[in-house]
Amino acid sequence: MILDSGILQFIPKGAYYEGKDEQFANVKDTWDRLLAYDRVLFALLTLLNGSGFSKGMISHMLLSNPIDNGTGTDLIPAGLDDEFEKNVIMYNLHKIASEDSMPRAIKNLLILAGSDSNAKRVNNSKTRKIILEFIFNRDNRELDALAVNYKSKLAKLVRHAVGKQDIYKILNNNKKLFTKLIGRYNRHALPVVLFLFNHGGLQKDKVQGYFPLIDAYLDLKQASIMGNPTAFKRIMKKLPWRTVIGFRNTYKLDIDKAEILGTSKMSDKDKMQTQTAQKRAGAKTVRKVNYERQDIYDLWKLLYNKVLNNDASELDKIREAIDTNHEKIEKMEFEDVAIVIDFSHSMRGSKERPLHPILTALSLLSCFNFKTIHTVGGKDAIVENTPYGATVPSGSSPLWRGLIDAVLSNAKTIVVISDGYENAVSGMFNHVYQHFKESGHVFDLLEINPVYSADAKGGTARSLVEGGTPLPVTNYKHLETEFIFRKMLDHTEMVKHLLLSRYQKLIGGR
Amino acid sequence: MTSILDSLNFINRLKMGEVQSDHEMTVVPLIGELRSNIAPPESLEFTRTTSYGSMEFKNTSREEPAIIPANMMVRGKAAQDHAMSGSGVVLAASDRLFDNACCVESSQGGHFHGQAVETDVLPVDLRKALLPVSARNKREFGKLWPSIKTWLRKFKNFSTVSRAHLRDFFDDKDYKEALEDFAAAFEPVDGQIGALILFNGVPVGLEIMPSAQHWEAYWKWLIRGCYGSQLIQLRESGDLERSTLVLPNISNDTPAEEVKNIMEQFVHNIRMSMAPMLEQIQISKATEVDSIGNITTQLLTTEGGGGGDLITQNNEPVYLSIVL
Numbered sequence A: 001m002i003l004d005s006g007i008l009q010f011i012p013k014g015a016y017y018e019g020k021d022e023q024f025a026n027v028k029d030t031w032d033r034l035l036a037y038d039r040v041l042f043a044l045l046t047l048l049n050g051s052g053f054s055k056g057m058i059s060h061m062l063l064s065n066p067i068d069n070g071t072g073t074d075l076i077p078a079g080l081d082d083e084f085e086k087n088v089i090m091y092n093l094h095k096i097a098s099e100d101s102m103p104r105a106i107k108n109l110l111i112l113a114g115s116d117s118n119a120k121r122v123n124n125s126k127t128r129k130i131i132l133e134f135i136f137n138r139d140n141r142e143l144d145a146l147a148v149n150y151k152s153k154l155a156k157l158v159r160h161a162v163g164k165q166d167i168y169k170i171l172n173n174n175k176k177l178f179t180k181l182i183g184r185y186n187r188h189a190l191p192v193v194l195f196l197f198n199h200g201g202l203q204k205d206k207v208q209g210y211f212p213l214i215d216a217y218l219d220l221k222q223a224s225i226m227g228n229p230t231a232f233k234r235i236m237k238k239l240p241w242r243t244v245i246g247f248r249n250t251y252k253l254d255i256d257k258a259e260i261l262g263t264s265k266m267s268d269k270d271k272m273q274t275q276t277a278q279k280r281a282g283a284k285t286v287r288k289v290n291y292e293r294q295d296i297y298d299l300w301k302l303l304y305n306k307v308l309n310n311d312a313s314e315l316d317k318i319r320e321a322i323d324t325n326h327e328k329i330e331k332m333e334f335e336d337v338a339i340v341i342d343f344s345h346s347m348r349g350s351k352e353r354p355l356h357p358i359l360t361a362l363s364l365l366s367c368f369n370f371k372t373i374h375t376v377g378g379k380d381a382i383v384e385n386t387p388y389g390a391t392v393p394s395g396s397s398p399l400w401r402g403l404i405d406a407v408l409s410n411a412k413t414i415v416v417i418s419d420g421y422e423n424a425v426s427g428m429f430n431h432v433y434q435h436f437k438e439s440g441h442v443f444d445l446l447e448i449n450p451v452y453s454a455d456a457k458g459g460t461a462r463s464l465v466e467g468g469t470p471l472p473v474t475n476y477k478h479l480e481t482e483f484i485f486r487k488m489l490d491h492t493e494m495v496k497h498l499l500l501s502r503y504q505k506l507i508g509g510r
Numbered sequence B: 001m002t003s004i005l006d007s008l009n010f011i012n013r014l015k016m017g018e019v020q021s022d023h024e025m026t027v028v029p030l031i032g033e034l035r036s037n038i039a040p041p042e043s044l045e046f047t048r049t050t051s052y053g054s055m056e057f058k059n060t061s062r063e064e065p066a067i068i069p070a071n072m073m074v075r076g077k078a079a080q081d082h083a084m085s086g087s088g089v090v091l092a093a094s095d096r097l098f099d100n101a102c103c104v105e106s107s108q109g110g111h112f113h114g115q116a117v118e119t120d121v122l123p124v125d126l127r128k129a130l131l132p133v134s135a136r137n138k139r140e141f142g143k144l145w146p147s148i149k150t151w152l153r154k155f156k157n158f159s160t161v162s163r164a165h166l167r168d169f170f171d172d173k174d175y176k177e178a179l180e181d182f183a184a185a186f187e188p189v190d191g192q193i194g195a196l197i198l199f200n201g202v203p204v205g206l207e208i209m210p211s212a213q214h215w216e217a218y219w220k221w222l223i224r225g226c227y228g229s230q231l232i233q234l235r236e237s238g239d240l241e242r243s244t245l246v247l248p249n250i251s252n253d254t255p256a257e258e259v260k261n262i263m264e265q266f267v268h269n270i271r272m273s274m275a276p277m278l279e280q281i282q283i284s285k286a287t288e289v290d291s292i293g294n295i296t297t298q299l300l301t302t303e304g305g306g307g308g309d310l311i312t313q314n315n316e317p318v319y320l321s322i323v324l
Helices: A020-037 A039-045 A052-064 A083-096 A102-112 A125-136 A139-149 A151-162 A163-172 A174-182 A191-196 A212-224 A229-236 A243-248 A257-263 A268-273 A274-282 A294-309 A315-329 A357-366 A399-408 A426-439 A476-486 A493-502 B009-013 B124-129 B134-137 B145-153 B167-171 B173-185 B214-238 B257-280
Strands: A337-342 A370-376 A379-382 A389-394 A413-419 A444-449 B020-022 B024-031 B046-049 B057-058 B067-068 B072-076 B089-090 B094-098 B117-121 B192-198 B200-209 B282-292 B296-302 B305-311 B316-323
Touching: A020 A039, A020 A052, A039 A052, A039 A083, A039 A493, A052 A102, A052 A125, A083 A102, A083 A125, A083 B282, A102 A125, A102 A151, A102 B134, A125 A174, A125 A257, A139 A151, A139 A191, A139 A212, A139 A243, A151 A163, A151 A174, A151 A191, A163 A174, A163 A191, A174 A191, A174 A315, A174 B046, A191 A212, A212 A229, A212 A268, A212 A379, A229 A243, A229 A257, A243 A257, A257 A444, A268 A274, A268 A294, A274 A294, A274 B124, A294 A315, A294 A357, A294 A389, A315 A357, A337 A357, A337 A399, A357 A476, A370 A399, A370 B094, A389 B192, A399 A413, A399 A426, A399 B257, A399 B305, A426 B257, B024 B214, B024 B257, B046 B067, B057 B089, B089 B094, B117 B214, B124 B305, B124 B316, B134 B282, B167 B173, B167 B214, B192 B214, B192 B257, B200 B214, B296 B316
Parallel strands: A337 A370, A337 A413, A413 A444
Antiparallel strands: A379 A389, B020 B024, B024 B192, B046 B057, B057 B094, B067 B089, B072 B117, B192 B200, B200 B316, B282 B296, B296 B305, B305 B316
């Protein structure tokens, strides 16, 4: 079994050359084999950085394949108790949610409820506890926001975890059952349950004070039903923009979309992602964003989006923020680094995730103290009448040229960021590389591949050199994960020990 | 007998891009601008099969006619897969039915009526089977079945196949992966509108589209479905030796600057050696097969049994697709 961290970073969005189904079948096969090989290691690895989707599917596999308590041998050698996997799964859910991706955390729970992806629903006590604990074990302010933002999804999850009959009983005032199943996590949560299931018995006056957003939601709904735009506009400022747009569209209210996008509640990330929509809707200026607090990948994405749409607004601020964030990101300790970036056509990525490979490559630049950068392929896109532009992936991939230029720069480490496909001419990169190695040029080659490949000869990424083992990195933040993976199969026990000691407090055991 | 360069003045207006090569296949990008008034590729939609052997297309452009790439093939679920017998032209803002199309999945019933389809261009040998004007114009939906069986039987997995299901090849997991590898090995370059395709240094096809946008849309169908599939078949049947370009020897004491010169020279030489290949393509016959609006389609026959379609708009060439 050849493993690399690609199995933790997988997102089913396809690549330029491969569909998502082909990729998923391949990665699922590797997950199955790893689960059979060492269940504890399989679970522990999810503590490392990885994609929310991979972690969700791995959690599903663990929960739908209960631990064999007949022998208990799965966990005893590692000194772990029965709760360890649950703790790992909960840790991952909260980590995903805290990294500004609550929708992904909710989706991972929906996978367990059989409502997302093709995975079968899992209905056991551990799964039910995980769902309810994640939703309700939080303070009222958080629960309030969660309920309003994800109302229908939470209803599906609670129905799955509690069961139809017991939900009916709780909605009909069975307080003992409420306390046993939900109140143990948050004793004030009954109005939230009533809200999720649109229960007519919900008394607004009881909600007020505890859950102000739910209150506002109900007021907005009332204003929508009554067709009262004045009240609607007053209340919408308190609520998330998606909820407000939803009511406006459902009740066909004559309210300017630009006004909603301009005044309703929105995270900085949403403000960035809706800039084009804000302009299209007629907003004269886009909402202010603190760009320097944003992730560098999101900033690159916004920059490309603007350049490709010939939109110069805020580009100076975005470029400044990229520079600032580039300085802030911790650098890998390599000496005299030259970076070769593949800007060929295939680095455009898939339709589902356009430009992802090149955006990842550009973000990865910030992980290194580099002396020189050598781009191969690409063409310039310029915003009309401005000095701003970006290099867009285009053309063939004579990566050998970049390698020679990097060698000429006397670099000690040459980092090549490419999807591993070479055509001008195939094999020339390897030919040139072997020549330099055999003729005494001293440098280390570090291949980083931002594209998952189902047909890689080993692991999950294609290499440009014979016997090469590229680092599969689909998110620049996951570079460290891959370095740990490198040691894994040869030193399984060492890696387990490392992860156990690093997360001892979290996962329990001795 | 005339050289294709003489008979098609537009080829002279194109220049060759950097040669791309992977194992036995070489693709020489042709770069230029034809200034045609042809609808963009997204305006063309395959809409349905109305009966066996008929394919209907819609052109949503309000101003320009659309071109259907020669021998375009559609495959989908619960319907007989079909392929065009040649290229096609659909006038602006209209539908057109081609009733000389071929079924390429002999024992499957059903018609397409809007469901999702996978699209490719027929493999080289099957395109050649449709080159005679009589074969192209024949309204007989099973006309390609004998050729499909012959083509499939050259694969070990299908050596005893009795049905003409081209999708048996395209759906096969291993072949599918190999086809994707072909697509992966080649990339469109800036301004590319066509390509000369070679197997082991011998030209097997010449494709020129109305614009770079068209090439961008259709190149995968050609490289995968038409040339990639043919190359896999030739490899497996032993009709083509496995080979790859021999890269230049570089002695260990060569300075890095000189390595660059050696490799650049190597790439330049390959490109230069490709230019005369175009002159060797000789047209022996041209037959008009369709004329609609300001567009005429001619079926060209080349020396050695090849040929394909040349489309002209107001007597200016805008599309060429020939297999050799």
